[in-house]
Structures are given as C-alpha cells and as structure tokens.
Amino acid sequence: MIAEMKNWRHVFKLDPAKVIEDGALERICESGTDAIIVGGTDNVTLDGVLDLLSRVRRYLVPCVLEVSSMEAITPGFDAYFIPTVLNSKEKKWVMDIHHEAIKRFRHFMNWNEIVIEGYCIMNEQSKAFKKTNSHLPNDEDVVSYAVMAEKFFRLPIFYLEYSGAYGDPELVKKVKEQLNETTLFYGGGIRSYEQAKEMKQYADCIVVGNVIYEDIGAALDTVLAVK
Amino acid sequence: MIAEMKNWRHVFKLDPAKVIEDGALERICESGTDAIIVGGTDNVTLDGVLDLLSRVRRYLVPCVLEVSSMEAITPGFDAYFIPTVLNSKEKKWVMDIHHEAIKRFRHFMNWNEIVIEGYCIMNEQSKAFKKTNSHLPNDEDVVSYAVMAEKFFRLPIFYLEYSGAYGDPELVKKVKEQLNETTLFYGGGIRSYEQAKEMKQYADCIVVGNVIYEDIGAALDTVLAVK
Numbered sequence: 001m002i003a004e005m006k007n008w009r010h011v012f013k014l015d016p017a018k019v020i021e022d023g024a025l026e027r028i029c030e031s032g033t034d035a036i037i038v039g040g041t042d043n044v045t046l047d048g049v050l051d052l053l054s055r056v057r058r059y060l061v062p063c064v065l066e067v068s069s070m071e072a073i074t075p076g077f078d079a080y081f082i083p084t085v086l087n088s089k090e091k092k093w094v095m096d097i098h099h100e101a102i103k104r105f106r107h108f109m110n111w112n113e114i115v116i117e118g119y120c121i122m123n124e125q126s127k128a129f130k131k132t133n134s135h136l137p138n139d140e141d142v143v144s145y146a147v148m149a150e151k152f153f154r155l156p157i158f159y160l161e162y163s164g165a166y167g168d169p170e171l172v173k174k175v176k177e178q179l180n181e182t183t184l185f186y187g188g189g190i191r192s193y194e195q196a197k198e199m200k201q202y203a204d205c206i207v208v209g210n211v212i213y214e215d216i217g218a219a220l221d222t223v224l225a226v227k
Numbered sequence: 228m229i230a231e232m233k234n235w236r237h238v239f240k241l242d243p244a245k246v247i248e249d250g251a252l253e254r255i256c257e258s259g260t261d262a263i264i265v266g267g268t269d270n271v272t273l274d275g276v277l278d279l280l281s282r283v284r285r286y287l288v289p290c291v292l293e294v295s296s297m298e299a300i301t302p303g304f305d306a307y308f309i310p311t312v313l314n315s316k317e318k319k320w321v322m323d324i325h326h327e328a329i330k331r332f333r334h335f336m337n338w339n340e341i342v343i344e345g346y347c348i349m350n351e352q353s354k355a356f357k358k359t360n361s362h363l364p365n366d367e368d369v370v371s372y373a374v375m376a377e378k379f380f381r382l383p384i385f386y387l388e389y390s391g392a393y394g395d396p397e398l399v400k401k402v403k404e405q406l407n408e409t410t411l412f413y414g415g416g417i418r419s420y421e422q423a424k425e426m427k428q429y430a431d432c433i434v435v436g437n438v439i440y441e442d443i444g445a446a447l448d449t450v451l452a453v454k
Contacts, residue, residue, distance in 0.1 A: 084379075086326075091318040098379060099313075102371040111378045144329040151338045152311075152325060154381040 001079040002115055002156050004062070006183055008034035009200065010226045011064075012219070013187070013209035014056070015040035016048030016072070022055070024216050029059035031223045037081065037207065039066030041127045046072045053077065066117075070101060083119045083159070086145045088132040117157040118149035123188065126163035139171055146175045150182035160203070162188025164210060166195060172202040191218055196225035228306040229342055229383045231289070233410055235261035236427065237453045238291075239446070240414070240436035241283070242267035243275030243299070249282070251443050256286035258450045264308065264434065266293030268354045273299045280304065293344075297328060310346045310386070313372045315359040344384040345376035350415065353390035366398055373402045377409035387430070389415025391437060393422060399429040418445055423452035 010033050014020065017040050020028075029036060038052050049065065049072045056063045057076070065077040073080070085093040102109070121129045124136050137145065142160070149158040160167065160175060166189030176184050186203035190196050191211040199206050206226060212219045237260050241247065244267050247255075256263060265279050276292065276299045283290045284303070292304040300307070312320040329336070348356045351363050364372065369387070376385040387394065387402060393416030403411050413430035417423050418438040426433050433453060439446045 082379075086322070089318070091316065091321055094318055094321060095313070095375065095379070099368070099371055099375055102374050102379075103367050106371060106374055114378070116379055140330050141326070144326055144333060147329050147333055148322065148326060151341070152309075152322070152329075152343055 001113060005035075005079070005115060005156065006204075008183075008205045010196075010223055011035045011037050011205060011207050012212060013037045013039055013066070013207050014052055014212065015209065016045065016052050017043040018213055020213065024212070025055055026059070027216060027220060028212060029056055029061045031220050032227055033061065033223050034205070035062040035064055035078075037064045037066050038077070039068060039081070041068060041131060044069045044072045046074060048072070050074055064115075070097075077113075079113050079115055081115050081117050081157070083117045084153075084155070085119045085121060085132045085134060086149065087120050087134045087137050087141070089135055090133050093132040093134075115157060116153075116155050117159045117185070118145070118153065118155040118182070119159045119161055120145050121161045121163060122167060123161075123163040123165045125165070128161065128163050139174065142171060143174055143178055146178045146182070146184075150179055155182055157185055158182050159185040159187065162186075165189045166191075167199070169198050169202060172199060176202045176204075190222055191215070193218075193221040193225040196222035200226045228340055232262075232306070232342060232383065233431075235410075235432045237423075237450055238262045238264050238432060238434050239439060240264045240266055240293070240434050241279055241439065242436065243272065243279050244270040245440055247440065251439070252282055253286070254443060254447060255439060256283055256288045258447050259454055260288065260450050261432070262289040262291055262305075264291045264293050265304070266295060266308070268295060268358060271296045271299045273301060275299070277301055291342075297324075304340075306340050306342055308342050308344050308384070310344045311380075311382070312346045312348060312359045312361060313376065314347050314361045314364050314368070316362055317360050320359040320361075342384060343380075343382050344386045344412070345372070345380065345382040345409070346386045346388055347372050348388045348390060349394060350388075350390040350392045352392070355388065355390050366401065369398060370401055370405055373405045373409070373411075377406055382409055384412055385409050386412040386414065386434075389413075392416045393418075394426070396425050396429060399426060403429045403431075417449055418442070420445075420448040420452045423449035427453040
C-alpha cells in the first residue's frame with residue numbers, strides 16, 4: 001500500500017460524523033480520485049466508520065481508514081493511516097497512544113496495511129490542533145519537521161494539515177524541496193479547481209474534505225485540476 | 228554506515244569524561260571490536276571528544292560519536308549516532324532537542340553519516356534514566372517499543388540500555404524475536420567473556436563500556452566471546 005500511495009495525487013477525506021447522500025457518495029467514489037480516506041476528529045464512532053466502509057466498498061476506489069479513535073477501528077479497509085502529530089506539545093500524540101495500541105493489538109496488526117503519517121497541524125483554530133495540544137510552528141519549524149519525518153523517523157507521509165483553512169503555497173513549496181523519499185500530503189481549505197491546482201504544484205497529493213459537504217460540484221472540480 | 232553497522236557484533240564505548248592511557252586505548256582499538264563509540268552522559272566536553280577522536284584515529288577501527296550534547300559535536304567521525312529515548316516521559320528526549328538541532332544545523336548535516344538509535348533505558352538508578360526523565364517499562368512495554376522502533380519509526384537501531392547493570396537475557400531474547408530490519412544493540416554491565424557470550428546470543432551487537440576502565444583484560448575477553 002505504501003508503494004501505491006506514492007503515486008496518489010488526489011484523495012477525498014470523508015468524515016464519519018457527517019452525512020453524505022448515496023448520489024453524492026457515488027460521484028465522489030467514481031470521480032477518478034486516487035483514494036477515499038475515512039477520518040475525522042470528533043464523534044468518530046464505529047457505526048459511522050462501518051457505514052462509510054460498507055457504502056464506499058461498492059466502488060473500486062481504494063478505501064483507507066485514518067485512525068483517530070481506538071474504538072472505531074475495524075477490519076476491511078485497504079490500509080490504515082496512523083497520524084503522529086509532530087508539532088504536538090505532548091509525547092502522547094507523537095507515540096504514547098500508539099505504543100498503547102501496539103501493546104494491546106500487536107498480535108493482530110498487519111504492518112503491510114499500516115502507513116504512518118507525520119502530521120504538522122497548522123491551524124490554531126481547528127479541533128485537531130486544540131485536541132492534540134499543538135504549538136504553531138513557524139516556517140523553519142515546519143521545514144525541520146519535514147526533514148525529521150523523512151530522515152529521522154523515515155515516515156512514508158508528511159502531512160501538512162491546515163484543517164479547514166487554506167494554507168500558504170510558498171511554505172508547501174519549501175517543504176516539498178526538502179523531501180525526496182517521504183510523500184507530501186497537503187490538506188486544508190481546498191474549495192476550487194484553482195486552489196487544487198495551486199497546491200498540487202508543490203504537494204505530491206492533495207486532500208479534499210469539507211467542500212464535499214458544501215459544494216459537491218466544486219469538490220469534483222478539484223479532481224479535474226490534478227488529473 | 229547503516230549498511231556496515233548491520234554487521235557489527237561488538238563495540239566498545241569510550242566515555243570522553245574518563246581517562247584512558249595510550250596503552251589501554253591501543254589494546255581496545257586493536258582488539259578486533261567492530262567499532263569505537265565515543266559517548267557519555269555527564270561532563271561530555273568538546274575537548275574530551277576531540278582528545279578521544281584524535282587518539283582513536285591512529286587506528287583503523289571505525290569511530291562513531293554518540294551525540295549527547297550539542298556543544299560537543301565535531302566533524303571527523305565515521306558516523307554520528309543520535310539517541311531518541313522512547314521510554315522518556317518527555318517529548319523533548321524523543322524529538323524536540325533533535326528538531327532544534329535540525330533547525331540550526333540542517334544545512335551542514337550529512338544524513339548518510341547519521342544513524343538514529345531508538346533507546347530504551349532500563350536502569351532506574353542510572354544517570355541517563357534520570358536525566359531523560361524516563362519511566363521503567365515492563366516486558367510488554369519494551370517489546371512494544373521495539374516493534375515501534377522497527378515498524379512505526381523505521382529506526383536502524385533499537386538500543387536496550389541497562390546502563391551499568393547487567394540486564395535480563397530473557398527480555399533481550401523476546402525483543403530480538405520482534406525485530407527483522409532493526410538492529411538490536413544491548414548495553415549494560417557486561418564484564419566477562421560469559422556475559423558477553425550470553426547477551427550476544429540474542430543481541431545483534433553488544434556494547435561494552437565501564438569494564439574498560441576497571442579491568443582491561445576482562446574487556447578484551449568480551450571481544451573473544453563474540454568473534
């Protein structure tokens with residue numbers, strides 16, 4: 001899965017806590033996007049995850065669970081993305097909850113399906129930022145987190161997450177210049193063809209989420225922008 | 228250097244804060260050990276590091292600096308080992324001081340010479356344990372740290388460090404059973420041929436330190452035990 005993921009250019013992120021109609025879901029899954037990531041910050045329940053899994057599974061698109069809650073993990077996904085929040089102030093969000101999970105579940109874990117994402121959360125107002133008690137990094141901090149993701153921890157993904165807000169393309173560019181092995185994901189605030197195109201210039205893969213629930217046509221345009 | 232390090236079976240660790248005579252140093256360097264690691268916890272100064280570097284460099288044995296203080300780093304070593312302390316309670320010792328170092332020095336860093344060590348410090352009485360504010364892990368904790376070192380962070384080395392005390396060979400065995408890619412270093416309390424032999428059964432590489440300063444003959448015997 002890590003090998004395939006390296007070729008992704010566009011993914012949609014579906015939030016198990018939000019409602020999406022069958023028609024919209026079909027258009028998302030059949031859009032030509034490279035994968036569907038199921039993930040959210042709040043109110044992620046096993047029921048919500050299973051509902052999306054069963055509905056996305058009707059289509060051929062790869063389906064990934066981004067794990068945010070131990071209680072909402074289920075078999076059946078093509079891969080499991082595990083965030084480690086590099087700019088959290090707490091070791092808990094870098095590795096301690098993951099260590100606890102490995103203690104409990106290591107006999108059942110298939111590491112070929114598991115992809116570690118080095119997150120850098122850039123939006124102070126976002127739930128993810130507050131929940132993980134993150135600090136707001138400056139440009140040099142971010143670039144150095146990217147170097148660490150690739151060289152120190154050898155993570156397959158560095159995920160620059162603006163979480164609802166549209167980020168700084170110049171910073172995305174600077175980050176990309178540091179990375180050779182690690183794949184750069186950009187997420188946050190992409191709501192149009194133009195924004196998708198702009199961020200895709202630098203990021204290996206863009207993640208489009210919220211706009212799915214607000215303007216499905218605009219969401220589908222972001223696929224066209226990168227293909 | 229990572230490729231060569233995978234074949235190491237024995238290394239001596241020299242403390243820049245301790246005195247070693249030329250004759251003893253020659254015997255250590257010419258012993259057949261795979262490498263000399265220069266590293267310590269307290270009173271590591273640039274003068275101490277440079278003194279050992281220049282004296283060890285007279286011999287062919289590879290010479291590595293294990294970085295514990297930013298002020299005592301110097302060019303000239305074959306490799307730089309950087310500890311990340313997985314069982315510290317503080318993110319500082321896992322990645323924050325490293326992040327600061329990358330911010331300051333990333334333009335000068337040659338990552339081909341840098342090897343990250345995932346440390347698990349097992350001796351509550353040791354200076355390293357106290358300095359890094361570590362927690363004492365049980366066997367399951369340790370095994371899970373080893374899994375994390377290999378699968379989550381893809382570290383080249385997992386270093387089980389009993390720091391002066393002789394460890395539990397059964398635990399070293401259990402840890403080794405988890406590792407396929409990551410090299411297992413064992414350090415702590417090896418003072419005899421028999422202890423070296425026992426720990427080498429399970430560890431890929433044993434680290435011999437304190438006994439160098441107490442009984443040079445016994446130190447040299449540890450090389451014979453693994454060769």
